[in-house]
Amino acid sequence: MKIETHHLIDQTLCGKALSVENGNSLVQLLTTPQMVADRQGLVHGGFIFGAADYAAMIAVNHPHVVLGASDVKFLKPVRVGETVMAKAQVKEIKGKKYWVSVSVTHHDQEVFQGMFTCFVLDKHVLE
Structure with missing residues (x-):
C-alpha cells in the first residue's frame, strides 16, 4: 500500500x-470530541x-489529484466516539476525469454516500 497523494x-x-489498491481504498475515522456540533454529541458532517x-483521493492515488465536484447524501447521524469506515472505488475514468463512489458506514449501516468527481492534473493545483 503506497499512498501517492495527500501525504x-x-x-x-x-x-x-x-x-489502497487498484482504484479502491478504505479509510477509518474515529470521531472525537473536537468534531462535535452540539451538546447531544452529533458529529459535524464536514468531518464525515x-x-x-480522503478515501476518494487515495483511491485515485495520484500526486496531483483534486476534487472537482461531489454529489453526496447524509443518511444517518454519527455520534462522538463512533468509528466510521469510508470505502471508495473508482467507477469510471475519462482522460483526466475520475468518478469515485464512496460509502461511509458505522457497524455495517451506511451513514453517507457520495459520488466524487476528481481530476488528475499535470502539475500541483497551486503551481
Whole structure:
C-alpha cells in the first residue's frame, strides 16, 4: 500500500488509510470530541465528508489529484466516539476525469454516500 497523494493529511481529522489498491481504498475515522456540533454529541458532517473525500483521493492515488465536484447524501447521524469506515472505488475514468463512489458506514449501516468527481492534473493545483 503506497499512498501517492495527500501525504500531510491529519489522520485525526480525516481518517487513517487502512488499504489502497487498484482504484479502491478504505479509510477509518474515529470521531472525537473536537468534531462535535452540539451538546447531544452529533458529529459535524464536514468531518464525515472529509473522510469520504480522503478515501476518494487515495483511491485515485495520484500526486496531483483534486476534487472537482461531489454529489453526496447524509443518511444517518454519527455520534462522538463512533468509528466510521469510508470505502471508495473508482467507477469510471475519462482522460483526466475520475468518478469515485464512496460509502461511509458505522457497524455495517451506511451513514453517507457520495459520488466524487476528481481530476488528475499535470502539475500541483497551486503551481
